[in-house]
Amino acid sequence: MMLYLTVLAFGAVIGSFLNVCIYRLPREESVAWPASHCPACLRPIAVYDNIPIMSYLILQGRCRACRVPISIQYPVVEAVNALGYVLLFWRFGFTAEACAYAVLFSALVVITGTDLSHTMIPDAVTLPGIAVGLVCAAGILPIGLVDSLLGVVMGGGILWFLAWVSPYVFGKEGMGGGDIKLMAMVGAFIGWQPVLLAIMIGSFLGSLVGVGLMATGIIRREQYIPFGPFLAVGSLLALLFHQPLLDWYWSLFNIPQ
Numbered sequence: 001m002m003l004y005l006t007v008l009a010f011g012a013v014i015g016s017f018l019n020v021c022i023y024r025l026p027r028e029e030s031v032a033w034p035a036s037h038c039p040a041c042l043r044p045i046a047v048y049d050n051i052p053i054m055s056y057l058i059l060q061g062r063c064r065a066c067r068v069p070i071s072i073q074y075p076v077v078e079a080v081n082a083l084g085y086v087l088l089f090w091r092f093g094f095t096a097e098a099c100a101y102a103v104l105f106s107a108l109v110v111i112t113g114t115d116l117s118h119t120m121i122p123d124a125v126t127l128p129g130i131a132v133g134l135v136c137a138a139g140i141l142p143i144g145l146v147d148s149l150l151g152v153v154m155g156g157g158i159l160w161f162l163a164w165v166s167p168y169v170f171g172k173e174g175m176g177g178g179d180i181k182l183m184a185m186v187g188a189f190i191g192w193q194p195v196l197l198a199i200m201i202g203s204f205l206g207s208l209v210g211v212g213l214m215a216t217g218i219i220r221r222e223q224y225i226p227f228g229p230f231l232a233v234g235s236l237l238a239l240l241f242h243q244p245l246l247d248w249y250w251s252l253f254n255i256p257q
Helices: 002-027 054-058 073-092 096-118 123-139 144-169 177-190 192-215 228-251
Strands: none
Touching: 002 073, 002 096, 002 123, 054 073, 073 096, 073 228, 096 123, 096 177, 096 228, 123 144, 123 177, 144 177, 144 192, 177 192, 177 228, 192 228
16 A cells, blocks of 8 residues: 555645646746646745645635736646556556556646647657657566557557548548657657557547537537547557457457457
């Protein structure tokens, strides 16, 4: 239990840094300097006001200095990253493999945050993420370097093809470059078969939510829906459950695995 509590606390601390990334990367600001500060009054945040989740509750969601409301995004990101770490270490044990997947998970959290808030997926996350995934596959992850390289090619290549063909088939852009690099990064960590599953799940979820939003009149057909969050959810599900999901899928065609 103490190990899991330590992982929970560490995940929340990392989540606090992820909030900085989500806020600053779309604005092309440094994530290292200056120190955390209130975006309204620019006053630096004291250490005792920067405790993940707890400080938000103690301050009742407001800046101590100017009392401007603080976005609920901050404790949500901290909590999601903390719980995600616990889930990964529960699933894969207290191993180097789980640490590598924790890096991927945090990258997906940042990507989800920036895509929802600014409809962009930062290269500063995906491109280094591809390199980290390849290095981890070569020395830590069970998939191996060849499978990792195939994951990069398949994950990024399929979305690149969809982006290329969409203007001819649908008359508009279907995928952004950020989505392509996102799935290349995911493929580097989980390999080619799981990344295909991740794309399938993400596409299904995105289509389901998109149709629902259009049917209820919340959005119009021509409006853009960020696809990154759906790909991130699909990637997490593929990471955790790819084997049973693949077994179930192939069983539909009576193909043994």
